[in-house]
Amino acid sequence: MLNNKPTWPILAVTVGISLTACKILPTQSGGGGNAPAFNPDKMVDEIWAAKVVPYLHQKAGPFPEVHALAQADPAAAGGKYGNPNKQANSPWTFAVRLEGKIVAANTQSRAATVDVDIDGDGKADARVQIGPAVRGTALRDSLDFIQFNDFTNQIDFAQFGKAFNTYADKTVLSKLPRDALKGRSAKVLGAYTLGSGQDLPLVTPAEVEIGPKP
C-alpha cells in the first residue's frame, strides 16, 4: 500500500494533460435502449441523505392523522402530506411517520412485512415492508422534486423507482432483525400510496428502528 502512494501526483498530472488534449463530447443517448449515462442507483445514492430523508422528515405526518384525513378527503390529505406533482390519475402518495407494536410478521415471503398496531387496540393499522423484495414505487412517488417528464421514458423512470427500494433494502432493511418480531416496537419514516383494496396500507420505509425482544 505504501508503495502506491507516490504514484498519485503523477496520475493527477497525466489526467490533467489528457484532459487538455481531448475534446469533451456529450454522452450519446437514444439509439438502443438505455443511455449508458443513466445510472439510477448512483442517482439515488447521491440524493438519499442530502434530499430524500430530509424531505420525508419535513413532510411526513403521523400515520393515523394522515390516513384518517386521506379516507375522508384525499385531496386535503394530498395537499398536506402528498406529492402535489403526482400524475393526474394516480392515487396520492403520502409521507408518513409511525410508531407502534408489531402484532404480526410475514417473513416467509421475500416481500416480507410487519403489521404494526399504532393506536394500541391490538389490531394492525399499517403494514410495513422490510424486504428484501420491496414492492411499488412509494418512495419515489412521495417526492415532489421527481417528475416523470424529466425522464426519457417509462423504463428509466421505473428503474429509478426501483433504485429507491434497492437502496432502502441495502442500507436499512437488510440490517433489521428477522426473528421473533411479534411484540417488538417499531418506529418508521416512509411513504405509502393510497390503495383501493381491503389490504392494510403498505408503508415503504426510508428509516426503521425495531426494538429489542420484549
Next chain:
Amino acid sequence: MKLTRRMTLAAFAGMLALGTAMPAYAADLIAIITPSHDNPFFKAEADGAEAKAKELGYEALVLVHDDDANKQSQLIDTAIGRGAKAIILDNAGADATVAAVQKAKDAGVPSFLIDREINATGVAVAQIVSNNYQGAQLGAQEFVKLMGEKGNFVELVGKESDTNAGIRSKGYHDVIDDYPDLKMVAQQSANWSQTEAYSKMESILQANPDIKGVISGNDTMAMGAYAALVAANRKDVIVVGFDGSNDVRDSITSGGIKATVLQPAFAQAQMAVEQANDFIKNKKSPAKEKQLMDCVLVNGDNAPKLETFALTN
C-alpha cells in the same frame, strides 16, 4: 352555359374525390388514428375518442394505420389536408412517428398521443400513456403470489417493434427476479397474436411439461396460451395477462385465466380529446407533455365490474 355548368360539376366532383383539398370545409374536425380495430383494445380507444369528440361538438375522422409507419404518414397527410384541428394518435413506432408528428405540427395541426410513447418531446402537445411498467409490476406481484413464490414458468413476450412489449417484460422481471425459486424455463415472442401463442404454447409444453405458470405480455396471447393448456388438459397452469379485455374477464369469472391488468384505454382516449379541445379553444397546453395513467389489477374480485376497458363502480 351548358359547358361551364358541366365543368363546374366536374371540378366539384374532382374536389370531392380528392377530399384532401378541402381544408376550409372541415372547421371542426378531429382525426383519430390507431392500429387496427381487430384488437378490441384499439377499438375501445377509437370509440372513446370519437364519443368524446362528438360530445364536444366535433366531427371525427377515424382511421387505422395497421402498424405501418408509411400508411400512418399518409393518414397524417390526409388529416392535414382535411384541415383537422387536432390529431389523436396511437402511433406506429417510437422512432418512425417523430417525423410524421413534426410534419403535422409544421402544418399547424397539434398531435395528442395515446397508449405509446415516441422518442422525442416537444413535437406532440401531449403523450398520455398507460404506466405499462407499473401495470406489469402489479401483474407480476399477483403472479408471484399465485405461484406461491416458486416453480417453473413461461413468459410470452409481445411484438418486438412495440416499445410496450419490452416495457412490460422488464416490469415483470423487475418483480419476479427478486424470487430465486421462480424459474423461467422459456421466453418467447408470440407477437401479440392469439394463434401464435397457441402454437408456441403447445411446443413449449411438450419440452417443459413441468411448468406451473405462464405470464403473458397481453390478453390475446394469454387467451391463446390458455386454450393450448386446456387442449393439453393442463387447466392447473396459472395464466396472467395484460390489457383487461372482455375475453379475459369472461375467462377469469369462469375460473380460467387468473388475472390481467387493466389499461384505462377508453378513459385515456377521452382525456386526450379533452386536452385537444382545450388546446383548440383556449390555446392551452396540458401542464406536462408526458403523462402517465396508472393501470389496475383485475382478478376474481373485480372482474365482474370490467366492461370495455373500464371498471364500473
